[in-house]
Amino acid sequence: MSKSEPALQGFLRSDGRKGIRNVVVVAYLVECAHHVSRRITSHFNDLDIHLIGFPGCYPNEYASQMMQAVCTHPNVGAVLLVSLGCESMDRDALREHVAASGRPVELLVIQERGGTRATIDQGTALVDGMRQQLAQQQPVPMALSELIVGTICGGSDGTSGITANPAVGRCFDRLVEQQVACVFEETGELIGCENIMAERAVNAELGELIQQCVAKAEHYYRTMGFGSFAPGNADGGLTTLEEKSMGAYSKSGSSPITGLIKPGDIPPTGGLYLLDVVPDGEPRFGFPNIADNAEIVELIACGCHLTLFTTGRGSVVGSAISPVIKICANPETYQRLADDMDINAGRILTGEASLDELGDEIHRAVLAVAGGERSVSEALGHQEFILTYKSFEPIGPGCLPLRPAF
C-alpha cells in the first residue's frame, strides 16, 4: 500500500475479503417465511440489520448460488435463515456454506418452531445475540485496492448521459488507476454500444465475447417483447434504446475493459469489469431483471462493497447489504428530490461545476461511505432486495484474461 493511498477500515472475513459494514442479515428462503423474517428485522429498527430473501418455492441453481454469495458478502457479519419448511431451497447447504465462512449462522424452520409468533420470538433473540457478537469485532486496516465498486443507472433521462453518467466514468477512471475493481452492467442497456465497447477490451478475444454477450441480450429482450426502456425514460427526453445505452455506457469511463463476469463472479484483480446479467440459453423465467434492485443484488453478489447509482428522473432506492450512493443527473429533479440524493450532478448543466469536479466529488463520496459514513439512502433505511429465477452457464476462460495465477 503506497503512502498516498487513503487507508480504510474493514471487517476481515475468513476468505481474506474485508467488509465496510458489519450487518446481520435475516434471510427468508421462500415468500411464506417473509412476514416472520420482516417482523424479526423490524423489531430492531437498526440500520445494520437487513432483510433479504428469495420468494420462490421451486428450485433454482442461480438463486441458491446468489443466496450463498450475498450471505457471505464481506459486508455481512452474521446470518439468520428463516425457512417455512417445505420449500425447495437447500437450507442445510446454505447454512453449511455460511458456517464454513466462519460467520455466526442460525436456521429457523417455522413448521418445526411452533409457527409465526414462536419463530419471531426465537429469531429476535438470535439476532440480538448476533448483534452483540458483531459489536465486539474490531476492524482492521483495509487498502483502497481491496474495494469493489459497482455502478448502475435507474430512471434515466436525457441529462443522465451528459452529467451523472460521465461523472461516474471519471470517478471509475480514477478508481481503476488506484487498482480498485469497478463493475458496470446491464448488457440489455448497452445494446448499440457493443462495437465501441469491444474495442476497449484488453484483448480481441474478450472483445468478441463482449459483442456476443450484447447480441444475447438483444435476442433475449426481443423475445420478451420490450427493450430495457421505461416510459419515464421517454418522458425525460430519451427516444430510443440505443440512445439510452450510449448515455448509460459513459458510466464505464475510459479504462480498458479487464474482464466479463456473471452474477456471483468476484473480480480477481483491480480493473474495469462488465457484468453480464442476461441469462444464458433460451429465454425463460421472464425479464432478465425486473427492476433496478435486482441488478444491484447481482453487483453485490460479485462482491461490490457499494454502488454508484445515477438517476435523472429520480430513483429513491437503496439496497440491503451494500450502501448505494445516489447521483442525480437532472438539476430540476434535484430540486424536487434533494433529500434523496447524495450528489447533484445537475450542477454541470447549470454551469456550477465541471465533469472533472463532479468526478472528484463522487470519488470523495466513495471514500467517505467506504469509511463508514452513511449514504443518504442508507440513512433513510432503504434496504430493497430482489432475487428472481434465472439460469447462467459459467464464464469461459477468455472472460478473465488478467486473472492472476493463484
Added chain:
Amino acid sequence: MSDASGRPHVLLLHPSDNVLICVQSLAVGQHIDIEGEPYVVAQNVAVGHKIARYDMPSGEKIRRYGAPVGSLSQPVKAGEWVHMHNLQSDYLATHTRQSVARQRSLKGE
C-alpha cells in the same frame, strides 16, 4: 445558443451530432440561435430533450455523443423537437404506457 447570463439553452455534445440537447426548458415564442441562425421556438421542449440541428429527411440517422441513436421516421426542420413521433430505434422499438395500452386494445384484451 445562450441566455442573458451566458448559460446555454442547448448543447452540442459532439461535432458530428445532428441534434442539440436542451439544457434549459424552451417555451413557444422564445428566441434562440441554432447554428448561428436566429430561431423562434415553435413548441415547448423540456430539459433533456432533443431538437434538430439541421433540416433532415426521413430515414436520416440521428447522431448523439457522435454515435447513431436511431433513424428519422419523418422529415424534420432545424429547431424541431426530435422524439418518438419522428425518431425510431434501429434495434428494439420503444414502448410507452400509451403504446402498451394500445397493444392491449388491439389484442381485444
